[in-house]
Amino acid sequence: MSETCNLNCGSCSEDCAERKADPQDFREELHAMSSVKKVIGIVSGKGGVGKSLVTSLLAVTMNRMGYQSAILDADITGPSIPKAFGLKGKAPVTEMGVMPVTTKTGIDVMSINLLLEKETDPVVWRGPILANTVKQFWQDVIWRDIDYMFVDMPPGTGDVPLTVFQSIALDGIIVVTSPQELVSMIVEKAVKMAEMMKVPILGLVENMSYFRCPDNGKEYQIFGESHIEEVAAKHHLDVLAKMPIDPLISEHCDRGSIEEYEAQWLYPVARIIE
């Protein structure tokens, strides 16, 4: 350490042992015509736990509350957002940039399936190209007057989600888990990643938490006992919602009518984001 050290590494060029690594800012600029007030990333430890569903329903809930919401589908290899909203058209490409596709109730969406020739074409791209595509969704799409953007993050904590984390200016993240996962490990990884990126975790949402029998009203924990409360307490996080298994959800996702589904559990989450 230099004798004149004032503990402010930003104003000093000495390469001493005490030097704190300068967190580099890799965040990309939005398109000049875009305006997005708040960006929330939805993450999960693995695929299939309902990350895209929670992303879709949060955008729907915010939209119902009178906000202009948007979804950036960063899950390039498993883009399920357009199907849930029944979006078939292609995103218009203009000289100024790419326009998102708007759903029936007015949510702006960008997803790789809105650009591919055939939505059934598999995306077999390597990590850097996947990450670059997401950057383009952020930079080259014209996101007009968006109050809340929800980013359906690539699953896991590998190279692609890390790059997405670094390039998009997230205001917070929500971690989606399901009871049968190794919740403790997944949450720990998400917490570490969020700390590295200096993005606050807003809380946890447990999906497929229970099933309420329509015949007797009893709740059954189909995927086993939930440990979400203990895990959340260990990391000083809140459990924002516990969503049941509801066959109506999959029906709406398959029919492309997710905007008609009333997810009452997500209103408290929406109020935290607000």
Ligand SMILES: Nc1ncnc2c1ncn2[C@@H]1O[C@H](COP(=O)(O)OP(=O)(O)OP(=O)(O)O)[C@@H](O)[C@H]1O
């Ligand atoms: N609570 C639920 N009740 C009934 N079906 C559900 C529920 N949550 C999710 N599903 C169904 O499970 C499937 C997977 O959900 P979803 O696509 O949201 O998962 P994901 O975590 O985003 O997966 P991936 O990362 O692989 O895209 C969907 O078809 C959805 O209809």
